[in-house]
Amino acid sequence: MSATGKHTAEPIAANEQQARAVAEAARETQWAHHSFVRELYNGKLRLDLVHPYPLEDPEEDAKAQPFLQRLAHVLESIDTDQIEREHKIPQRVIEQFKEIGAFGIKIPQQYGGLGLSLRSYVKAMGMVNSVDASLTTLLAAHQSIGVPQPLLHFGTEEQKQKYLPRLARGAVSAFALTEPDAGSDPSNIRSHAELTDEGDAYVLNGEKLWITNGSIAELLVVMAMTGPQRITAFIVETDWPGVEVAQRCQFMGLNGAEIAHFRFTNVRVPKENLLWKEGAGLKLALVTLNTGRLGLPMIAAFAAKRTLSYTRVWANRRVQWGRVIGKHDLIAQIIGNMAASTFALESVAELTAILAQKENVDIRLEAAIAKLYNTEMAGHIIDDAVQVYGGRGYETRASIHARGENSPPLERMYRDARILRIFEGTSEIMHLFIAREVVDMHLSVAGDLINQKLSLLEKIKPLLTAGAYYSLWYPKLWLGWGYWPRYSEFGRLAPQMRYLSRTTRRLARALFHAIVIFGARLEKRQSVLARLIDIGAELYAMTASCVRAQAMLHAQPDNDEPVEIAVLFCRQSRRRVERLFKTIFNNDDTQNYKLARDVLAGKHTWLEQDLPHLVEEKDAGRSIANGVID
Numbered sequence: 221m222s223a224t225g226k227h228t229a230e231p232i233a234a235n236e237q238q239a240r241a242v243a244e245a246a247r248e249t250q251w252a253h254h255s256f257v258r259e260l261y262n263g264k265l266r267l268d269l270v271h272p273y274p275l276e277d278p279e280e281d282a283k284a285q286p287f288l289q290r291l292a293h294v295l296e297s298i299d300t301d302q303i304e305r306e307h308k309i310p311q312r313v314i315e316q317f318k319e320i321g322a323f324g325i326k327i328p329q330q331y332g333g334l335g336l337s338l339r340s341y342v343k344a345m346g347m348v349n350s351v352d353a354s355l356t357t358l359l360a361a362h363q364s365i366g367v368p369q370p371l372l373h374f375g376t377e378e379q380k381q382k383y384l385p386r387l388a389r390g391a392v393s394a395f396a397l398t399e400p401d402a403g404s405d406p407s408n409i410r411s412h413a414e415l416t417d418e419g420d421a422y423v424l425n426g427e428k429l430w431i432t433n434g435s436i437a438e439l440l441v442v443m444a445m446t447g448p449q450r451i452t453a454f455i456v457e458t459d460w461p462g463v464e465v466a467q468r469c470q471f472m473g474l475n476g477a478e479i480a481h482f483r484f485t486n487v488r489v490p491k492e493n494l495l496w497k498e499g500a501g502l503k504l505a506l507v508t509l510n511t512g513r514l515g516l517p518m519i520a521a522f523a524a525k526r527t528l529s530y531t532r533v534w535a536n537r538r539v540q541w542g543r544v545i546g547k548h549d550l551i552a553q554i555i556g557n558m559a560a561s562t563f564a565l566e567s568v569a570e571l572t573a574i575l576a577q578k579e580n581v582d583i584r585l586e587a588a589i590a591k592l593y594n595t596e597m598a599g600h601i602i603d604d605a606v607q608v609y610g611g612r613g614y615e616t617r618a619s620i621h622a623r624g625e626n627s628p629p630l631e632r633m634y635r636d637a638r639i640l641r642i643f644e645g646t647s648e649i650m651h652l653f654i655a656r657e658v659v660d661m662h663l664s665v666a667g668d669l670i671n672q673k674l675s676l677l678e679k680i681k682p683l684l685t686a687g688a689y690y691s692l693w694y695p696k697l698w699l700g701w702g703y704w705p706r707y708s709e710f711g712r713l714a715p716q717m718r719y720l721s722r723t724t725r726r727l728a729r730a731l732f733h734a735i736v737i738f739g740a741r742l743e744k745r746q747s748v749l750a751r752l753i754d755i756g757a758e759l760y761a762m763t764a765s766c767v768r769a770q771a772m773l774h775a776q777p778d779n780d781e782p783v784e785i786a787v788l789f790c791r792q793s794r795r796r797v798e799r800l801f802k803t804i805f806n807n808d809d810t811q812n813y814k815l816a817r818d819v820l821a822g823k824h825t826w827l828e829q830d831l832p833h834l835v836e837e838k839d840a841g842r843s844i845a846n847g848v849i850d
């Protein structure tokens with residue numbers, strides 16, 4: 221290796237086994253603390269972890285309230301149409317955020333931050349998102365995954381002293397993991413950093429793609445290879461020689477977001493800017509994402525809240541066929557679903573933040589399931605709102621304004637919200653991540669039993685161990701009591717709590733059956749796993765809604781509105797759960813997979829016949845008419 225760290229050989233993309241090995245090596249394998257979601261798949265509804273639900277935290281609220289009021293004041297003065305039009309967040313707004321401490325909400329006061337709790341932070345991000353999603357990317361990418369988060373977790377005291385006060389004052393930061401060939405699969409990272417001959421610095425080369433805040437960031441946390449399958453994290457200052465913003469990327473939405481493609485050419489990174497330790501960079505990135513994604517459930521919930529508020533106004537005002545559209549049954553059904561789901565989304569987001577603040581709870585799975593559920597559900601809610609608004613839901617706000625009408629920016633919200641299901645772990649990866657952990661819980665007992673490579677003789681020992689465990693565990697899943705009078709203290713919510721208790725055991729049974737039926741092949745049956753995860757997500761959302769509604773009733777005994785909404789949400793959720801159970805084993809997965817393979821092999825290109833060649837494809841010398849896109 222040269223002193224400039226120039227790479228000579230072109231790296232080759234990792235194969236499936238290597239990719240897994242990299243991910244597995246970085247996986248947190250220990251479960252030292254409780255996990256509500258993990259226990260669901262073990263057949264246990266751990267109500268003790270989530271109930272009673274603390275509606276407020278007076279000490280924290282007293283600290284957070286003045287900030288949240290200042291934040292609301294700033295947000296209320298922002299012209300979001302201007303951001304959309306000019307593709308830029310005005311510097312004045314960034315300065316106002318700096319003045320109120322919005323860049324250091326969670327950073328402890330000793331380092332110059334506001335020192336507020338995670339619960340206050342996610343609420344702030346929700347409020348911001350209800351105004352403009354580009355503003356959310358600015359503040360959340362900086363604080364959820366940007367430099368402060370891994371620095372607080374893994375930095376040395378010296379690094380914290382050096383950078384945290386700067387970050388809290390508003391030095392914008394970003395998290396740089398993704399590359400052109402490394403999206404969900406980080407084993408393909410090609411950026412690399414070599415130690416200089418003197419050993420006092422690394423030389424960083426490579427590129428990073430779609431780095432949120434990148435084009436205005438002062439500081440980055442960059443993951444790069446420091447050896448074969450050794451990913452290391454560094455704090456990189458963007459004004460160092462060799463750091464270049466190659467492009468500010470443009471997207472379907474988030475017009476004001478500063479999302480960049482970076483190029484690093486022989487960037488000298490002092491050794492003291494290595495974060496944590498060599499080779500621990502992927503673990504650092506995954507831990508950062510595990511906690512970083514805690515903001516997204518509330519961001520999604522507030523998008524739903526805003527959408528509900530717009531929809532309520534419009535469905536009350538718009539008259540068609542002699543009635544306001546909100547009175548037509550099909551539209552009323554949408555609004556009812558929207559309201560019930562909005563309550564659930566906020567409950568999920570809040571409960572997850574509450575759990576994350578408990579010292580004895582590991583929220584890896586809660587954060588993932590909340591991100592998955594809330595972002596998917598918010599997507600449906602906004603889509604429904606566009607439908608209720610009809611043509612005005614599809615038209616840009618600028619166009620509506622141009623003819624003198626006023627209408628909310630639903631079309632923009634629809635575009636902005638789409639990314640929530642993609643970044644910080646796609647919905648598919650969230651399913652697989654949760655499935656990996658909950659299947660592993662059973663495999664740690666019965667693993668060798670389903671290993672099809674082992675002979676019968678080799679299976680005897682695990683059979684004895686697992687047999688002893690499961691002979692006690694399995695019958696309990698059938699015998700537990702989930703009927704009256706259990707949970708009577710929940711009043712009108714008691715039937716829902718009983719359903720949750722019964723269905724948690726049913727879920728664990730279904731997972732166990734899937735493990736037994738598919739054995740090692742279960743890993744490839746992603747759709748089966750996804751249904752099991754979706755059932756768990758519904759159970760989590762129902763639990764969150766019930767315990768929160770119960771707490772709200774306790775606080776205000778003469779107001780049973782939250783209970784009414786929670787009951788309705790549970791009824792809707794139960795129907796989804798029953799549909800999912802029905803299709804775990806009875807589905808078209810095999811046929812559909814085969815068809816997909818045939819399509820990919822070019823067998824059905826006749827389906828694509830009669831497509832005129834597009835100018836841009838002709839220009840690029842491409843053709844899709846013959847099934848080739850290249």
Ligand SMILES: Cc1cc2nc3c(=O)[nH]c(=O)nc-3n(C[C@H](O)[C@H](O)[C@H](O)COP(=O)(O)OP(=O)(O)OC[C@H]3O[C@@H](n4cnc5c(N)ncnc54)[C@H](O)[C@@H]3O)c2cc1C
Nearest residue numbers: 395396397398403404405430431432642643644646648649
């Ligand atoms: C607006 C925006 C902002 C972003 N901000 C950042 C940032 O700040 N920092 C950063 O590092 N990155 C960022 N990203 C990158 C983002 O996290 C990735 O886009 C995301 O991780 C997915 O990677 P990919 O786009 O390469 O998709 P791919 O990984 O190529 O996946 C394509 C599709 O295949 C699916 N898929 C992949 N693997 C599997 C599998 N094993 N099984 C089943 N399905 C699978 C995916 O779910 C997806 O649907 C950003 C992206 C965007 C668009």
